[in-house]
Amino acid sequence: MTVFFIGAGPGDPELITVKGQRLIHRCPVIIYAGSLVPEAVLAGHSAELLVNSAELHLEQIIELIKNAHAKGQDVARVHSGDPSLYGAIGEQIRHLRQLQIPFEIVPGVTATAACAALLGAELTLPDVSQSVILTRYADKTAMPPGEEFSSLAQHGATMAIHLGVNHLQKIVAELLPHYGADCPIAVVHRATWPDQDWVLGTLNDIEQKVTAKGFRRTALILVGRVLATDHFSESSLYRAGHAHLYRP
Numbered sequence: 001m002t003v004f005f006i007g008a009g010p011g012d013p014e015l016i017t018v019k020g021q022r023l024i025h026r027c028p029v030i031i032y033a034g035s036l037v038p039e040a041v042l043a044g045h046s047a048e049l050l051v052n053s054a055e056l057h058l059e060q061i062i063e064l065i066k067n068a069h070a071k072g073q074d075v076a077r078v079h080s081g082d083p084s085l086y087g088a089i090g091e092q093i094r095h096l097r098q099l100q101i102p103f104e105i106v107p108g109v110t111a112t113a114a115c116a117a118l119l120g121a122e123l124t125l126p127d128v129s130q131s132v133i134l135t136r137y138a139d140k141t142a143m144p145p146g147e148e149f150s151s152l153a154q155h156g157a158t159m160a161i162h163l164g165v166n167h168l169q170k171i172v173a174e175l176l177p178h179y180g181a182d183c184p185i186a187v188v189h190r191a192t193w194p195d196q197d198w199v200l201g202t203l204n205d206i207e208q209k210v211t212a213k214g215f216r217r218t219a220l221i222l223v224g225r226v227l228a229t230d231h232f233s234e235s236s237l238y239r240a241g242h243a244h245l246y247r248p
C-alpha cells in the first residue's frame, strides 16, 4: 500500500502527468484538494472512496489514509500544481513517516510554469535574470527570518509571488525601490482554466489594471524585466561556433 501525492497541474486536465493520471485511474481511494483541483482531472477514476479534502482538517485526512492502509488500499492524494510548493504535503508526510506508511510524490506542472507559458515568456533570459524566486506574500503564515519580501526583492531576479493578489498595493510598494516603476509585472488569474485571464502592466499601473479586472483569488504575480524585453544575449548553447558535447 502506498500514498501517492500527485500534482494535478494548474487546472487544465491535460496538464497532469501520464503517471499521475494512471494512478488516479487505478487507486481505490482518492483524496483531492477540491479548492484548486478540477473534477475533470479525476475523470475515469474507479475509486470506491472519493473525498474532497477542502472540507477536512489534517487529522481527518490522516484518519482516512490510516483506514486505507489497514485495508491495503493505495491512496491518490491529489494536490494542485506541483505538490512540493505550498501543497501542505510536508505535514502529511511527517505523520506518514511516524505511522510507517509508504508514500511517493508524483510531480506536477506548477502555476508558475503555466503562467509563464500563457505570457509566452522565458523567465530566465541571459543578462536579464538567471534566477526565479518562488515565494508568497506573508499573510497567515509568517516568513522565516531572512526571507522577508523586501529582502528577496533586493535581488531584482524574476519573482513568482503566490497568494498575494489581495496585497498587491503592499507588494508593489516593496518592489518599487528595487525594480523601478517601469518594470513589467503580470497578474495571471486561474491560468489554464476555462475562465483564465491576465493583465500585463508595470509597477506603475498594475494596481489599476488588476482592480479593473476584479481578480481576488487564485492569481499568480510574476514580476521582472524578462516579461517584456528583447535586449538579451543569445545563449551559448545554440550559438554557432560554440562547441559542446553534442556539437563538437
Ligand SMILES: C[S@@+](CC[C@H](N)C(=O)[O-])C[C@H]1O[C@@H](n2cnc3c(N)ncnc32)[C@H](O)[C@@H]1O
Residues within 6 Å of the ligand: 010, 011, 036, 079, 080, 081, 082, 083, 084, 085, 086, 087, 109, 110, 111, 112, 114, 115, 161, 162, 163, 164, 188, 189, 190, 191, 192, 193, 217, 218, 219, 220, 221
Ligand atoms: C496553495 S498555492 C498552491 C500552488 C501549487 N502547488 C502549484 O504548484 O502551483 C495556491 C496559489 O498558487 C497560485 N496558483 C495556483 N494555481 C494557479 C493558476 N491556475 N493560475 C494562477 N495562479 C495559480 C495562486 O497564487 C494560488 O493562490
